[in-house]
Amino acid sequence: MNRDAQGGHGSGLKTLDIPAGIEVMDDGKPFFFEGGKTGCLLIHGFTGTTSSMRVMGEYLAAKGLTVLGPRLPGHGTDVIDMGRYTYNDWIATVEEALAELREMCDKVFVSGLSMGGLLTLYLGEQHSDTLAGIMPISSPVKWLAPGFNYYLLKLIPIVKHVLKTFPGPGNDLKDPNVTEVAYDKLSTSAAHELAKLGKYVDGNISRISVPIRIFAARNDHVVPPKNSEYIYEHVSSTDKELIWLDNCYHVATLDVDKERVFEEAFSFVTKLTG
Numbered sequence: 001m002n003r004d005a006q007g008g009h010g011s012g013l014k015t016l017d018i019p020a021g022i023e024v025m026d027d028g029k030p031f032f033f034e035g036g037k038t039g040c041l042l043i044h045g046f047t048g049t050t051s052s053m054r055v056m057g058e059y060l061a062a063k064g065l066t067v068l069g070p071r072l073p074g075h076g077t078d079v080i081d082m083g084r085y086t087y088n089d090w091i092a093t094v095e096e097a098l099a100e101l102r103e104m105c106d107k108v109f110v111s112g113l114s115m116g117g118l119l120t121l122y123l124g125e126q127h128s129d130t131l132a133g134i135m136p137i138s139s140p141v142k143w144l145a146p147g148f149n150y151y152l153l154k155l156i157p158i159v160k161h162v163l164k165t166f167p168g169p170g171n172d173l174k175d176p177n178v179t180e181v182a183y184d185k186l187s188t189s190a191a192h193e194l195a196k197l198g199k200y201v202d203g204n205i206s207r208i209s210v211p212i213r214i215f216a217a218r219n220d221h222v223v224p225p226k227n228s229e230y231i232y233e234h235v236s237s238t239d240k241e242l243i244w245l246d247n248c249y250h251v252a253t254l255d256v257d258k259e260r261v262f263e264e265a266f267s268f269v270t271k272l273t274g
Contacts, residue, residue, distance in 0.1 A: 015070045015097045027051040027181040028076015031069040033061030039105030042069045045114030047168045047183040049076045059262040070097040083187035087197035111135035128210040137215040143224040160188035169222040172250035180251050211239035213268045222250035
């Protein structure tokens with residue numbers, strides 16, 4: 001069964017509901033595919049939309065998995081709305097989605113792109129005893145941006161009072177025929193929340209002991225790939241692997257290497273579920 005949020009109740013999943021008074025673009029709505037007793041939570045990235053994870057969701061659903069893709073607060077709407085929320089709101093959303101999947105499934109995996117990968121690591125820190133596995137993709141943790149933007153983020157607690165928005169990081173894709181649906185600007189207030197989330201996750205990364213597959217694009221122009229090496233080195237997982245992607249940029253789930261990501265992810269799930 002394929003369910004998409006239409007802003008109403010009746011789905012049985014609170015994650016699919018869109019709050020009254022909020023207009024969400026079609027590409028930004030949460031999605032749910034009902035399958036078997038193995039579930040996968042898919043989390044989109046900062047300034048992005050659920051559409052960046054939907055193709056992966058469709059692939060995994062076709063393999064028989066139950067898949068849930070929540071919309072993070074402030075996303076799929078507009079950049080002003082983005083600035084109204086904190087990283088605790090994003091955490092609350094993925095925690096609720098995880099709880100909903102657990103009600104339906106015996107084993108649950110989590111995967112996310114970019115900030116969705118950071119939230120995947122957060123869930124790994126909090127739930128390593130119960131999750132079946134996690135798969136962060138192009139995920140930041142210690143270095144949230146390359147070059148000048150890295151230093152700008154260090155100053156973001158001050159900058160956010162001067163600049164309300166800043167050019168966004170969307171559409172880092174090698175495939176010229178694909179466009180990521182994302183804001184062209186980011187909220188500096190939200191960027192400060194991202195920085196706080198990164199600091200929290202980095203401080204607790206050794207708590208991750210769940211099996212993990214880390215996907216990293218060698219030519220990522222948004223998140224420094226060295227983050228993925230850092231994650232690999234600092235998690236406590238004994239079942240861990242860093243998978244390098246050579247034919248894509250940051251948005252690996254929509255880019256040329258997407259099929260490899262999907263296949264490796266499903267292989268990981270199969271290995272751990274039989």
